[in-house]
Amino acid sequence: MDESTRRLRTLDFFMGTVFAAIGFYVAIEGYNIFVAPELVTVERMTNPGVTTIFIGALLALLGLVMAIIGFIGSRTPFRNAKQAIPETLRKPAFLKGIIAMAGIAVYFFVLWGRIPYVISTFIFLAGMMFIFKAGAWWKIFIISGITVAIVWYVFGELAMVPLP
């Protein structure tokens, strides 16, 4: 088994475990719905807990199988993860991804709604283009400005979306 497959199976083990946990939670919650006092007057077969248990149990089962496949395939998932995490953290692509995600998070959670849409979007666009070296600063300013103007006109004026 090559290194990439071993790493994928390690990830499968962890993701399978998470899916199994979610499935168990959904199934247990489904049982709680099934016996919920506010649904005693509802026929058992139309109780929303029926489908919830069905879907949750199947997701748990599939997640468990996935975790087992991952465990068998990776053999030592915890040791593999311990080895792979520092390597991944050192990769430039990973760092770029984290920066991009952080930029998006700042735009969505910090800028959006707090300052006017036109300004927040311009800051986000220009900032991201600067960080990822899209070109000369004046080009970035022009592109960001034009984009903001077009989006504001199409959504704010034509589609009449009340922008923050």
Place this chain on the structure above:
Amino acid sequence: MSFEQIVLEVLKTLTLEFILLIAAATFIGLIIGALPGLTTTMGIALLTGITFKFSGHAAIALLLGLYVGGVSGGSLSAVMIGIPGTAANAASVLDGFPLAMAGKGAKAITVSRSASIMGTLFGILCLAFFTPILSDLALKFTSAEFFLIGLFGVLISGTMTGADLPMKGWISGFVGLTIALIGIDELTAYHRFTFDSPQLTSGLPFIPIMIGFFGIPQVIESLSSEQDVLVAKLDRAKTKLSEILQHWKVALRSGLIGVGIGVIPGIGEDVAAWVSYGVAKKASKHPEEYGKGSIEGLVAAETADNSCIGGAIIPLLSLGIPGSPPAAVLLGAFLIHGVRPGPMLSFEFPAFVYQAVSWLLVATLFMRFMALWLARPMQKILTIKNAVLMPIVTVLCAIGAYSLDIRYIDIVLVFFAGILGILFRKGKYPPAPLVLGIVLGPLVDVNLRRALKASNGDISIFFTRPIALVLVVSIIVLILAQLGVFEAITSKFRRMRQSTI
């Protein structure tokens, strides 16, 4: 409804306003499809926000135009830069790009465009013919059949799209079904997984999830790996129609494959193109030319992915079950605009199928002219750096999700759906079954319980009705095949025979 009435209804929605709208949508679709990183599914999800103010029919006409343009547009970048604009055009890269690099770029684009048109027209023909038949058949379906179709759709979508293990496709589908459980229960008004949050009572909105799930991972991936783009030069040589038409057998076979795969819930254009390409290569007299600029290979891939559009809309309109991820987003848009696809559609909007056919035809007509006309400007557009394009895509993701209900929570949802999408990509979990799971969740949920109620809790209702029985057998065969049971039995029989000899 008489033939004359249908014609009148169709003509009502073929006004200049509609035609211009479809033309604009096809144009936008071609550009969205051509730009690597912007998929047709994402394009439809993003534009749904703008269509909110339009009339239902105008919005749907626009989105169908975008669908046609998007799938076709992907071939432009596949041919010119060797990067498929959408997953549907990945197979077109194999022969389109070598052709363009050999100085036959115009020919490659003409062939892919002609194949796209042939495929789309074939798909539309099948749509017009089979949708009413399937709708009539669907009227005989009870809750048991609808539940089983929903379950079968999620499972087959997971099986066919799982690149690593089919199990991952199934998990993806069940995660989608789980997401669909959130909100008020349709039958009892019970609040399920709402955590006392009023914003979750109507469930998680589908479009923002789609925008985040498809858009954000693409933004992150593109920004993490900036690649130099090599654009093939376009010559000015003309291609004779006869050169393309000599591959009519390949086109017809690929059209059938495309429609057939399109009809299967949640699979989509990419699978259709690859299957068709593989079949064409096997059947070809010159398989050695495949991958080196074979016209036949390009025709096979492009006809199949475009005919899949019509195929994917057949179950959408007749059963309310989308045949592909873009069709799934279309379903969400249909519901927003008050059109509920399914067997009752022919009663509520008797001419709707034919109106949709006419809109698709108009879009195909515009696609015919626009694809070649756009090819030269696209040479410039395709050199746009990801560092410029992706921040703009992020802004569109945010505004696209926000404009639907003007709720900040939808932007938060885009972000978290994006994280889920990244995890799915890293773990090689296919996105299509998740989309289908979310869309089919309510159908599976409600019809399972309705079926059980109708039978007083007797599960034999799922085995005693002929269509239900066929579906149950199909589901069992599908699962056993993926678990390798049939392979094990076959090899055991082979060993037994050998030992007897």
